[in-house]
Amino acid sequence: MPWSPVWPFAARQRPDLRRRTSPAARARRSAPCHAGAMDAAFDFSFMPRFETKRAVLRAIRPAEDLAALFDLFADERVARHTDTGPFAEVAEAVEVMDWIAQIFRERRGMRWAIALRGDDDRLIGTCGFNYWDRERRQAEIGYDLAHRHWGRGLMTEALRPMLRFGFEEMDLHRIEAGVTVGNEASARVLEKLGFREEGLLRRGGYWKGAYHDLRGFGLLRRDREV
Ligand SMILES: CC(C)(COP(=O)(O)OP(=O)(O)OC[C@H]1O[C@@H](n2cnc3c(N)ncnc32)[C@H](O)[C@@H]1OP(=O)(O)O)[C@@H](O)C(=O)NCCC(=O)NCCS
Numbered sequence: 001m002p003w004s005p006v007w008p009f010a011a012r013q014r015p016d017l018r019r020r021t022s023p024a025a026r027a028r029r030s031a032p033c034h035a036g037a038m039d040a041a042f043d044f045s046f047m048p049r050f051e052t053k054r055a056v057l058r059a060i061r062p063a064e065d066l067a068a069l070f071d072l073f074a075d076e077r078v079a080r081h082t083d084t085g086p087f088a089e090v091a092e093a094v095e096v097m098d099w100i101a102q103i104f105r106e107r108r109g110m111r112w113a114i115a116l117r118g119d120d121d122r123l124i125g126t127c128g129f130n131y132w133d134r135e136r137r138q139a140e141i142g143y144d145l146a147h148r149h150w151g152r153g154l155m156t157e158a159l160r161p162m163l164r165f166g167f168e169e170m171d172l173h174r175i176e177a178g179v180t181v182g183n184e185a186s187a188r189v190l191e192k193l194g195f196r197e198e199g200l201l202r203r204g205g206y207w208k209g210a211y212h213d214l215r216g217f218g219l220l221r222r223d224r225e226v
Pocket residue numbers: 077078079081082142143144145146149150151152153154155156157178179180183184185186188189
């Protein structure tokens with residue numbers, strides 16, 4: 001299995017990041033300017049774990065989670081508005097696992113498995129930062145959830161600690177998301193989380209052989225502080 005030897009973080013989760021605000025984040029916020037903040041931000045030496053009332057965000061386990069990831073994106077309803085799936089072959093899920101390991105290894109993004117608390121820890125969705133532009137202190141998020149769990153507020157709940165981590169530990173000042181026109185559920189999740197719709201990126205996405213118009217959403221650190 002090509003991805004497992006390079007998987008960096010499965011056994012290195014740190015529950016202490018469940019604190020709302022770390023001393024490092026507090027120090028950064030009170031610093032007079034952000035010079036040097038890049039160096040102080042999260043260093044990818046471990047994969048944080050978060051818990052909400054109903055969900056757990058944990059490191060993805062490539063071998064163990066492969067079947068669940070395949071099932072997730074084999075569903076056309078989940079794949080419809082994203083650049084991934086619908087999967088017909090397990091090899092496609094392996095490619096996604098490889099990408100997840102790669103962005104973490106290269107310190108440019110991270111993806112969590114979403115599981116239900118008190119359940120069997122099975123992956124029922126994923127979420128994460130697709131890219132992290134350290135210099136501009138910006139990142140883009142992505143997320144997906146198995147269809148049987150839709151419509152209960154679960155993704156909105158799961159994304160809250162991830163966004164907090166983005167602002168407080170990655171020291172972001174802006175988090176953005178692009179939503180395919182027609183994906184009302186995703187747009188609503190972002191609205192509930194305080195994102196503002198900023199405009200239309202005409203033919204801003206290209207996947208599955210076609211261009212897609214994207215609704216651009218952004219959440220600023222400043223929006224959360226007012
Ligand atoms: C987007 C997604 C993650 C939402 O997960 P979820 O747990 O169902 O989201 P929530 O329950 O927290 O919120 C969904 C909201 O959208 C609303 N909604 C759902 N379908 C809708 C529709 N067709 N039109 C308008 N609103 C809709 C729900 O009513 C809910 O809003 P409410 O709480 O005000 O009632 C899930 O639908 C999914 O995995 N979709 C496929 C993958 C995907 O599109 N990912 C995002 C790519 S940008």
